[in-house]
Amino acid sequence: MSQKEVNNMTTKLLKTSLALIPLTVSLSLAANVKDPLTPQQWHLKNNGQKAFSATGGVKGSDLRVRKAHKMGTRGQGIQVTVIDTGVQISHKDLANNVVAGSVDLLNGGNNPVDNNGHGTAVAGLIAAVGYNNEGVRGIAPSASLNGFNFLSEQSLTSFLASHGKSEGTKNTHVFNQSYGSGDIFPRAYDIENDLELAITEDTLQSVSMDNADGRGAAFVKSAGNGFNFFGFSQYFILPGNYFSAADDGEIRNHGLPMENSNAEISDSNFWNIVVSAFNASDQRASYSSVGSNVFMTATGGEFGSNSPAMVTIDLMGCDAGFNTTDSLGSNGLHGGTNIDPTCDYTSVMNGTSSAAPSMSGAIAIVMSANKNITARDAKHILAMTASKVDANNAGVSLPFTDSNGDPAQYQAVDSWQQNAAGYPYHLFYGLGKPNVNKAVKMAKRKGKHKYKKLSKLKITPWFNKNTHLEIPDAQVVGATSIHNVNIGKKFVIEGVQVKLDLDHARLSDLSIELISPSGTRSVLMTPNSGAFLGQNAVDVPLTGLRDQLMLSTNFYGEQASGNWRLKVVDVGGEGDGNWILYDRVTGDANLMEPENNIQPGTLTNWSIRFFGHKGK
Amino acid sequence: MMKIITLLLLTITLTANCLATDLPRLPEKHDAQMVTVGFVEIDGQRYTKIMSPERIKAFSPVTTKQLLASQPGLFSGDMIKQGKLSNIERISGNLLISTEDKTAMASIAQLHQLAITYTLNNMAILKAPKGQELTSLLKALKADKRIKVVNLERIVNKMHPE
Numbered sequence: 006m007s008q009k010e011v012n013n014m015t016t017k018l019l020k021t022s023l024a025l026i027p028l029t030v031s032l033s034l035a036a037n038v039k040d041p042l043t044p045q046q047w048h049l050k051n052n053g054q055k056a057f058s059a060t061g062g063v064k065g066s067d068l069r070v071r072k073a074h075k076m077g078t079r080g081q082g083i084q085v086t087v088i089d090t091g092v093q094i095s096h097k098d099l100a101n102n103v104v105a106g107s108v109d110l111l112n113g114g115n116n117p118v119d120n121n122g123h124g125t126a127v128a129g130l131i132a133a134v135g136y137n138n139e140g141v142r143g144i145a146p147s148a149s150l151n152g153f154n155f156l157s158e159q160s161l162t163s164f165l166a167s168h169g170k171s172e173g174t175k176n177t178h179v180f181n182q183s184y185g186s187g188d189i190f191p192r193a194y195d196i197e198n199d200l201e202l203a204i205t206e207d208t209l210q211s212v213s214m215d216n217a218d219g220r221g222a223a224f225v226k227s228a229g230n231g232f233n234f235f236g237f238s239q240y241f242i243l244p245g246n247y248f249s250a251a252d253d254g255e256i257r258n259h260g261l262p263m264e265n266s267n268a269e270i271s272d273s274n275f276w277n278i279v280v281s282a283f284n285a286s287d288q289r290a291s292y293s294s295v296g297s298n299v300f301m302t303a304t305g306g307e308f309g310s311n312s313p314a315m316v317t318i319d320l321m322g323c324d325a326g327f328n329t330t331d332s333l334g335s336n337g338l339h340g341g342t343n344i345d346p347t348c349d350y351t352s353v354m355n356g357t358s359s360a361a362p363s364m365s366g367a368i369a370i371v372m373s374a375n376k377n378i379t380a381r382d383a384k385h386i387l388a389m390t391a392s393k394v395d396a397n398n399a400g401v402s403l404p405f406t407d408s409n410g411d412p413a414q415y416q417a418v419d420s421w422q423q424n425a426a427g428y429p430y431h432l433f434y435g436l437g438k439p440n441v442n443k444a445v446k447m448a449k450r451k452g453k454h455k456y457k458k459l460s461k462l463k464i465t466p467w468f469n470k471n472t473h474l475e476i477p478d479a480q481v482v483g484a485t486s487i488h489n490v491n492i493g494k495k496f497v498i499e500g501v502q503v504k505l506d507l508d509h510a511r512l513s514d515l516s517i518e519l520i521s522p523s524g525t526r527s528v529l530m531t532p533n534s535g536a537f538l539g540q541n542a543v544d545v546p547l548t549g550l551r552d553q554l555m556l557s558t559n560f561y562g563e564q565a566s567g568n569w570r571l572k573v574v575d576v577g578g579e580g581d582g583n584w585i586l587y588d589r590v591t592g593d594a595n596l597m598e599p600e601n602n603i604q605p606g607t608l609t610n611w612s613i614r615f616f617g618h619k620g621k
Numbered sequence: 622m623m624k625i626i627t628l629l630l631l632t633i634t635l636t637a638n639c640l641a642t643d644l645p646r647l648p649e650k651h652d653a654q655m656v657t658v659g660f661v662e663i664d665g666q667r668y669t670k671i672m673s674p675e676r677i678k679a680f681s682p683v684t685t686k687q688l689l690a691s692q693p694g695l696f697s698g699d700m701i702k703q704g705k706l707s708n709i710e711r712i713s714g715n716l717l718i719s720t721e722d723k724t725a726m727a728s729i730a731q732l733h734q735l736a737i738t739y740t741l742n743n744m745a746i747l748k749a750p751k752g753q754e755l756t757s758l759l760k761a762l763k764a765d766k767r768i769k770v771v772n773l774e775r776i777v778n779k780m781h782p783e
Binding site for chain 2 (some may be wrong): 204238
């Protein structure tokens, strides 16, 4: 090296060092600034803290985010829109991150009034201002934020405004949707005749691909809180043994989800990134709905009294939100305690409502780590760097009496499996939980190990298969239809959708599986689900399913071409299939006892399509 | 299809504590307290028109029976329900249509005196004038050969924080 080169390099190094001084100073100053409640935010770093509840969780059951924060990657430059009950945008721990574009969809104006507190708590999880000596810290504490009170006014016009078709959302990178609905009737995926469905789906697609100057947007959605029971209209829908299980030494619904998240048509949509919830003990949150459509799982917590819920912001004041004067004594934080005398924070926020913003925050922070990547890349990076939750979960084996009167077992939920592309997956947890530090590191890589962006998203046409297969009653053998799909070129799967027609007089007996050419099994619909229980609760019972849409994330990274098998198994016999219709107004609990199907069911038609990209 | 539910069921006795802990009751003011004020047929299906007790009071001294007789047809703001096992739907006054030829949208709107509020490919959201009876409008739109599909927008507000 010549003297000139040495001099040049010295000058360069000096310049670089000088340039780094303000950053170093600001980072070290920032590191010294405390958000006083952050040590209780186990979802950021779980060291077993109690988070104002009676017991603590398990060290490491978190989002692995602190290192990214310390490195200065905090969601800056990324806009997140909270679509919820509203957002208290004037909250002292949010206001500095709030940008224009919020809308009050109920009354007009730009203040998305939140009379509930839910949306404000969600916003706090994503982007409560960090390092400001106030309360809590968001997962992406420097992300920009706006909000819509869509849950107060759910018209199609409100949907469009809040989901990307308004001035205030055209630069949004992440839309958080901590909401959902339970249903007991199927809704056909018929976009020719259901124009609301057609318009909403088209909106989600175009905004996902094109928003924010081409970086696209991620629509993150909660899977639901209906594992044990779920609400529909004025009712709760409960498994038949809900009240008797403990006395009879049984597990409620045999350990299967009452609400399978794949039944809700907006959740089986590829564009929604559906998230289940895990708790501070690294287990499925007790309430979390699950299904093969779950992309990943994220922090949701429990109820904040016996074990930790989420610590986040609350509507300001002791007369509003979750933390009120009345709640004094319910945990260590609420009721105007010395820690939070003005009740501006809460420690009882939970639900997949918390898991969705956990994922939204993770996506925001990864997008902020590399301004060249799209929202879809951020999702991909989080999938590649995900880790297992509840690694020893054994799944669920359902005992039943087969049609010969013999005892039988059916593996309704598998333990953690690995698909042919090497991704671990589980029906409860999708591809696992975010490891934000690892994801940020991958997004920031430079040189020959630089993250390579995904090629353009491709959507195949539907591949249709007509069939007429009998589904034997109460037999594990089931009915299997094979469909050879030849896409020709190498096609890497990001999501698979199936829609199917079948006749069956008691749909809750059915388990619906999809098996890939590589042998990966995904249970699209678990048996004993409440999804279609309305079938026999009306005067003219429904004969089965028509164009029923289901999504699986479990084949992520696999190749699409080859023989796909759809298997439908009836695992319910005489005396099975009971459920309870609980009236939330009168308190009456009515046991529904739909008779077993007299005729075997029939699978008549199914179609499959793939979302993904060209590659090996 | 989804008419009145037949409940030939066993009613389970539960303790109040169990209910309070696990299954919270609905607040006293709830949609379930709505009062039937009429019936309407949409797309061949019969629906019950309902109204909140507060709104009925606004009609006072008209009785519910008189109200029932005075509310034929379907208007923006009406609420309907179909059978016990269904959600309450609110009529927005918007109609969603799809056409073979998207250039026909403007003339369709003009003919039926509707305002176009949103278009997407060959689909549009059209708003009916305030006070327009909607079942007859729906029939007229269905009879218009340029229109492939027409849906009446019904707002369910079924999404909940979760």
